[in-house]
Amino acid sequence: MNSTSGETTCCHIIALPFPGRGHINPMMNLCKLLVSKCSNLINITFIVTEEWFGFIKSTPKPSEITFQTIPNVIPSELIRASIFPEFVKAVYTKMEAPVEQLLDRLQLPKVSAIIADTYLTWSVAVGNRRNIPVVSLWTMSPSVCSLFYHFDLLIQNRHFPVDNLSDRSSVHLNLLFAVERGDEVVDYIPGISPTRLADLPTFFSGVGKQTLGEVLEAFACIRKAQCVMFTSFYELERQVIDSLNTRFAFPVYSVGPLIPHNTLDSTPDANLDYFKWLNSQPAKSVLYISLGSFLSVSREQMDEIVEGIRESGVRYLWVARGETARIQEACGEMGLVVPWCDQLKVLCHSSVGGFWTHCGWNSTLEGVYAGVPMLTFPIFWDQIPDSKLIVDDWKVGMKVRDVAKEKLVGRKEISAIIQRFMSLDGYESKQMRRNASELQETCAQALSEGGSSEANLDAFISKFLKCL
Numbered sequence: 343m344n345s346t347s348g349e350t351t352c353c354h355i356i357a358l359p360f361p362g363r364g365h366i367n368p369m370m371n372l373c374k375l376l377v378s379k380c381s382n383l384i385n386i387t388f389i390v391t392e393e394w395f396g397f398i399k400s401t402p403k404p405s406e407i408t409f410q411t412i413p414n415v416i417p418s419e420l421i422r423a424s425i426f427p428e429f430v431k432a433v434y435t436k437m438e439a440p441v442e443q444l445l446d447r448l449q450l451p452k453v454s455a456i457i458a459d460t461y462l463t464w465s466v467a468v469g470n471r472r473n474i475p476v477v478s479l480w481t482m483s484p485s486v487c488s489l490f491y492h493f494d495l496l497i498q499n500r501h502f503p504v505d506n507l508s509d510r511s512s513v514h515l516n517l518l519f520a521v522e523r524g525d526e527v528v529d530y531i532p533g534i535s536p537t538r539l540a541d542l543p544t545f546f547s548g549v550g551k552q553t554l555g556e557v558l559e560a561f562a563c564i565r566k567a568q569c570v571m572f573t574s575f576y577e578l579e580r581q582v583i584d585s586l587n588t589r590f591a592f593p594v595y596s597v598g599p600l601i602p603h604n605t606l607d608s609t610p611d612a613n614l615d616y617f618k619w620l621n622s623q624p625a626k627s628v629l630y631i632s633l634g635s636f637l638s639v640s641r642e643q644m645d646e647i648v649e650g651i652r653e654s655g656v657r658y659l660w661v662a663r664g665e666t667a668r669i670q671e672a673c674g675e676m677g678l679v680v681p682w683c684d685q686l687k688v689l690c691h692s693s694v695g696g697f698w699t700h701c702g703w704n705s706t707l708e709g710v711y712a713g714v715p716m717l718t719f720p721i722f723w724d725q726i727p728d729s730k731l732i733v734d735d736w737k738v739g740m741k742v743r744d745v746a747k748e749k750l751v752g753r754k755e756i757s758a759i760i761q762r763f764m765s766l767d768g769y770e771s772k773q774m775r776r777n778a779s780e781l782q783e784t785c786a787q788a789l790s791e792g793g794s795s796e797a798n799l800d801a802f803i804s805k806f807l808k809c810l
């Protein structure tokens with residue numbers, strides 16, 4: 343604290359999240375954490391588009407965090423998934439100028455740092471021009487960070503590009519590739535356990551390949567940031583984090599999981615129908631299903647999932663956007679379908695015994711925190727290696743969808759794996775549940791007083807928030 347004159351000085355942080363739920367949530371959780379650590383001593387300006395402000399303005403937050411908006415210079419969130427490459431290009435090219443204008447107008451005093459999503463490449467230049475340190479917040483797994491940071495190794499080892507794939511925008515091209523060469527093993531990315539080509543992010547073709555240029559640009563820019571922050575915790579991927587620490591010329595801080603665990607006790611739930619329903623179910627009997635907040639699977643696949651769940655006879659709570667009534671009718675009376683829920687609180691409910699997940703990194707961290715085993719159904723990008731971490735490395739889950747094997751997972755297969763996964767008696771299931779509890783314990787230790795995440799946050803604060 344800068345208090346030689348007896349006065350307390352407030353400093354300022356600018357938060358620049360990437361416009362997407364999976365990025366805004368962890369950025370907000372980080373901001374809340376910083377405020378709770380440095381109460382009354384920092385103010386945070388959280389910058390989003392007007393559209394996102396509409397989505398999040400009623401989110402409970404401390405008064406030290408203030409929203410500021412820029413105009414909607416990028417395509418709407420409502421169509422983001424359908425025009426993803428165009429959306430990413432707009433984020434890379436259209437947001438910098440309005441952010442600069444906003445900062446000029448606000449004239450914020452004593453700005454200690456800009457915390458910006460790694461994918462907002464231009465933020466490093468904004469910070470450097472204003473002589474403000476830039477903290478690059480990576481909201482995916484440290485493994486995926488290492489992979490993109492060392493992308494040249496894939497090229498040197500002739501694992502990228504793959505010549506026989508055209509640029510047609512099709513998920514099936516990735517599958518085609520996965521079937522032909524997917525079992526080849528990548529064992530040269532620092533810190534990452536041997537990984538099949540099929541388990542790398544979906545950058546070999548289609549939409550993934552179309553946005554790869556921007557992602558690699560982000561990893562060129564990350565080198566000019568003053569530090570990198572992970573939403574994860576150190577013990578979860580210790581080898582990768584150690585190895586990145588030796589390679590980066592700046593510090594790496596793992597301060598997570600940056601999920602809303604601090605609010606678990608405070609949010610009221612008694613009146614919500616799905617909590618009332620959960621309260622009346624047997625312990626560990628409910629499969630919680632979420633396919634993520636922005637991408638969806640094909641109609642054909644969705645029908646197989648619905649039938650598989652119905653045939654399994656397992657109790658379920660399914661978060662489905664848009665098609666709630668249709669899915670509820672088709673899946674039957676063993677469960678509930680809702681358009682949105684308080685996911686972390688649901689995962690921590692004693693009736694929930696499993697998590698069908700698309701393996702978004704926040705959901706993965708929430709599953710780890712809650713100690714719930716995961717049934718993985720990755721759809722795109724980093725979700726594929728996240729599934730591999732969950733199933734092969736941590737051994738806290740089972741795969742519904744193996745990208746190297748099949749295009750469409752059929753209802754019989756889905757029903758069988760759900761039953762095996764939710765059984766509390768089977769050897770495999772018991773082992774998986776034991777591993778999930780152990781990982782949960784490691785996570786709790788990281789978050790506890792003196793744990794690695796707390797120590798990293800303290801180290802970050804003392805190095806970067808100089809005004810405190």
Ligand SMILES: O=c1ccn([C@@H]2O[C@H](COP(=O)(O)OP(=O)(O)O[C@H]3O[C@H](CO)[C@@H](O)[C@H](O)[C@H]3O)[C@@H](O)[C@H]2O)c(=O)[nH]1
Pocket residue numbers: 362363364365367481482632634635636637661681682683684685686701702703704705706708722723724725
């Ligand atoms: O009913 C719901 C559904 C979701 N969530 C929350 O929404 C967030 C979703 O984040 P995530 O699980 O990471 O999924 P996406 O929104 O799909 O995340 C995007 O961003 C992530 C972080 O960069 C990437 O790992 C993913 O691949 C990418 O799709 C999580 O905190 C969930 O708890 C809820 O609270 N209620």
